[in-house]
Amino acid sequence: MTSDFSGLGLSTKVTEAVAAAGYTKPTDIQAQAIPYVLDKKDIIGIAQTGTGKTASFVLPMLTLLEKGRARARMPRTLILEPTRELAAQVHENFEKYGKNHRLSVALLIGGVSFEEQNKKLDRGADVLIATPGRMLDQFERGRILLTGVDILVIDEADRMLDMGFIPDIERICGLLPARRQTLFFSATMPPEIQRLTSRFLRDPIRIEVARQNSTADTIAQSQLRVSGKPDEKRAALRGLLRDAEGLTNAIIFCNRKRDVATLARSLQRHGFNAGALHGDMDQKSRTETLDAFRNNRLTLLIASDVAARGLDIPAVSHVYNFDAPTHAEDYVHRIGRTGRAGRSGSAVTLVGPSDGKYVDAIEKLIQRSIPLHEGSPSTVDESAESAEDAPRASRSRGRTSRGGRKTPEAKSEAGAPKSQGAPEKVEPKVEPEKIEAKSEPTSGGRQRRGRKSEQSQRRPVDKTADDAAAPSGNYPDSPFGPDSPIPAFLLRSAKLQ
Numbered sequence: 001m002t003s004d005f006s007g008l009g010l011s012t013k014v015t016e017a018v019a020a021a022g023y024t025k026p027t028d029i030q031a032q033a034i035p036y037v038l039d040k041k042d043i044i045g046i047a048q049t050g051t052g053k054t055a056s057f058v059l060p061m062l063t064l065l066e067k068g069r070a071r072a073r074m075p076r077t078l079i080l081e082p083t084r085e086l087a088a089q090v091h092e093n094f095e096k097y098g099k100n101h102r103l104s105v106a107l108l109i110g111g112v113s114f115e116e117q118n119k120k121l122d123r124g125a126d127v128l129i130a131t132p133g134r135m136l137d138q139f140e141r142g143r144i145l146l147t148g149v150d151i152l153v154i155d156e157a158d159r160m161l162d163m164g165f166i167p168d169i170e171r172i173c174g175l176l177p178a179r180r181q182t183l184f185f186s187a188t189m190p191p192e193i194q195r196l197t198s199r200f201l202r203d204p205i206r207i208e209v210a211r212q213n214s215t216a217d218t219i220a221q222s223q224l225r226v227s228g229k230p231d232e233k234r235a236a237l238r239g240l241l242r243d244a245e246g247l248t249n250a251i252i253f254c255n256r257k258r259d260v261a262t263l264a265r266s267l268q269r270h271g272f273n274a275g276a277l278h279g280d281m282d283q284k285s286r287t288e289t290l291d292a293f294r295n296n297r298l299t300l301l302i303a304s305d306v307a308a309r310g311l312d313i314p315a316v317s318h319v320y321n322f323d324a325p326t327h328a329e330d331y332v333h334r335i336g337r338t339g340r341a342g343r344s345g346s347a348v349t350l351v352g353p354s355d356g357k358y359v360d361a362i363e364k365l366i367q368r369s370i371p372l373h374e375g376s377p378s379t380v381d382e383s384a385e386s387a388e389d390a391p392r393a394s395r396s397r398g399r400t401s402r403g404g405r406k407t408p409e410a411k412s413e414a415g416a417p418k419s420q421g422a423p424e425k426v427e428p429k430v431e432p433e434k435i436e437a438k439s440e441p442t443s444g445g446r447q448r449r450g451r452k453s454e455q456s457q458r459r460p461v462d463k464t465a466d467d468a469a470a471p472s473g474n475y476p477d478s479p480f481g482p483d484s485p486i487p488a489f490l491l492r493s494a495k496l497q
Contacts (some may be wrong), residue, residue, distance in 0.1 A: 008034045010224060011063040013100035018059065018297055027052035028209035034060045037183065042204040044197055045185040051209060053185045057153050058093045061127070062101060064151070070104055070124035074148035078176070079129045080169065082159040083306050084283060085290060087362050089131050090155070094127055103127060108134045111283030118143055131158070139175070146175045157186040157193050162305075166196065173200045187336070199302035215332055215366050219339035222373040223349045223359060233350060234266050237322060240348060240373075241272065241300070249293065250318035252302045253334050255326060263322060264302045274300035305330055314340050321349040324358040328365040339443040348373055 004027055026034070029047040036043055037060035048055055060076060070076050081087040091107045098105070106120040108130035121143050128135075128144075136199050138144050152173070154160065160169055173182075182201050186193065197204060199357055215221065226236045241247065254260045257278040264276035272307055275289045275298045292298040305325075316338045325331045333348075338345025349370065363369050 003146075005059075008059075009038045009063075010034065010059055011066055013058055013060050013066070014097060017097045017100050020099075023055075027056075028057040029053055030059070031209065032207045032209065033057070037061070037181075037206070038063060040064075040181050042181060043183045043185075044189070044201065044204045044206045045183070045187055046206070046208040046358065047187065053155070054090060054093050057183050057185065058097055058157075061151060061153075062094070062098050062103070064104055065126050066219065070126045071148065072124045073121050073130035073143060074108065074145045074224075075121075075125040077127050077151040077153070078135075078146070078149045078172075079127065079153040079155060080132055080135070080160070081129065081171065082131070082156050082163050082165060083429040084111065084131060084304065085286065086156060087131055088128050088287070094129075108138055109155070109283065110134050111286075114138075114141075132150050132165045134174065135172065136168060146172075147177060149176050149180060151181045151183070152176055153183045155185050156191055157184050157196070158188045159186075159333075160325065161190060162329075166192065169196070172188045179436070189335060190329070205396040215335060215368075216339045216345075218343060219335055219345045219347050221335065221347050221349075221370050221468070223351045223370045224373040226350050226352055228352045228354065233322070233352070234263065236350060237263075237320065238267070238270055238272075240320065244318055244346070246317060248315070248317045249296065249299050250301070250320060251313075251316055251334075251337050252300060252320045252322050253325070254302065254304060254486060255323040257304050259323065260302050260304050267300060267302070272300055274302055277301055277303040277306065279306050290293065313337065313346060315343065316340070317345060319345065319347040321347070322350055324351055325362070326358055328358070328361040331362045332366065431490060 003022055005018050006025065008031065010018075029051050033043055033045050033056040037057060039364070044055065045053060045129055057079075065076065068076060079087075079090055087107060087109050091105060094103070094105045103126040104120065104124060105127045106117065106125035106129070108117055108128065108388060110131060110133060117138065121138070130138075135144070139146065154169060161168060182204075184193075184201065184204070185199055224236065224240065226233050241250070244250075252263065257280055260276050260278045264274050267274040275288060275292060277289050281289075285289060289298065289301070293301045302322075319335050319338045321331070321334060325334060335345075335347035338347060349359070359370065
């Protein structure tokens with residue numbers, strides 16, 4: 001294996017750009033893949049995250065694209081990425097390593113206006129970087145012709161499978177010329193992807209620089225057992241963050257997008273510098289959040305799995321799985337955000353009562369056990385967590401239902417026994433006629449004490465006495481009998497309107 005980039009067959013322009021970026025020695029995947037790409041061989045590249053897969057196809061593509069010229073709406077190369085963030089990252093790599101070239105690079109991703117993308121396509125693109133959905137949208141609009149594509153790159157192929165993009169990938173491959181160079185890069189190679197490679201690749205060179213589904217030895221992995229209650233789980237995470245040694249920044253993964261937003265707000269309320277990243281955010285907000293995290297303006301990034309694959313943030317010190325991933329392969333990608341490029345990192349997974357089966361699957365996949373986290377995190381802010389719900393509780397405490405009746409919460413509070421240690425307060429005796437004048441609103445609602453006392457002193461109606469006092473007479477037509485008394489309700493006075 002060559003010790004520097006000059007022996008890989010790259011052009012002078014590319015090697016100069018690499019040296020200007022501060023890189024001197026290629027990684028294993030780069031050293032093995034670049035010569036085969038330059039020889040126009042189909043490749044299946046398998047390597048764990050953080051090993052430099054992106055540069056292993058960007059650098060040789062720049063060398064190959066030095067000859068030739070793009071035509072309008074006919075890109076020369078096509079790179080497919082599963083997420084907008086990955087596509088934008090590859091675009092940045094072309095700008096960094098292609099600064100000595102005059103190549104046109106078009107980025108087709110969702111959440112961005114079609115107008116700007118159409119202008120670049122009309123001028124002609126040497127490199128087209130796209131997510132499958134937006135690329136097919138542009139093709140159906142007649143903005144792209146794929147007959148001139150010489151190189152196809154499918155990056156993070158297993159993530160494409162997880163996100164349901166395989167039918168789109170199959171359709172796109174069917175639209176491309178049969179004689180093309182195809183490069184597959186992925187961290188894992190499930191059977192579905194293997195069937196795809198056997199269908200669309202010709203005699204591919206398989207490059208595997210690390211054991212499949214392995215995790216880097218530079219990552220200290222552990223698991224922390226927590227309860228299933230959300231507030232206690234958040235308190236445990238805050239204790240981990242406060243007790244962590246050498247934490248400079250961290251990515252915290254949740255399984256659901258709504259939990260990402262909830263956890264981010266909770267951490268912000270407790271004084272942490274945190275931001276959220278998930279698929280429902282618009283592209284501008286996602287880009288701003290990532291830039292803030294990369295530039296250390298944001299310490300904690302709470303994310304869904306949209307951020308688990310391929311994001312080039314080299315100096316992430318810690319990764320926390322707030323939710324244990326339901327797919328074991330996602331664990332490899334999540335914790336691969338730390339311990340990159342030879343750095344040390346830490347990954348902690350919070351394991352609830354129902355997460356045991358997920359942890360078993362992860363340990364089976366990575367072929368190693370995940371030890372329990374040493375020490376218990378501090379829980380000094382458990383009262384602060386309950387304080388989050390205090391406003392909601394205080395609002396419901398004095399709430400009354402229709403008709404002036406108290407809600408069950410108010411009733412239970414009103415009926416709570418008094419503390420045994422507190423002396424009983426002696427109320428002064430008040431004459432009945434003065435009760436109404438001294439009435440005050442209670443903390444439980446708008447009922448007045450005088451009205452309540454008046455109702456408590458009201459005697460029950462004695463219907464037998466009312467009936468006995470009612471006059472009687474000889475009424476032969478009465479349905480109650482000729483000698484029956486007149487019913488009391490018939491003797492009540494009525495208001496005339």
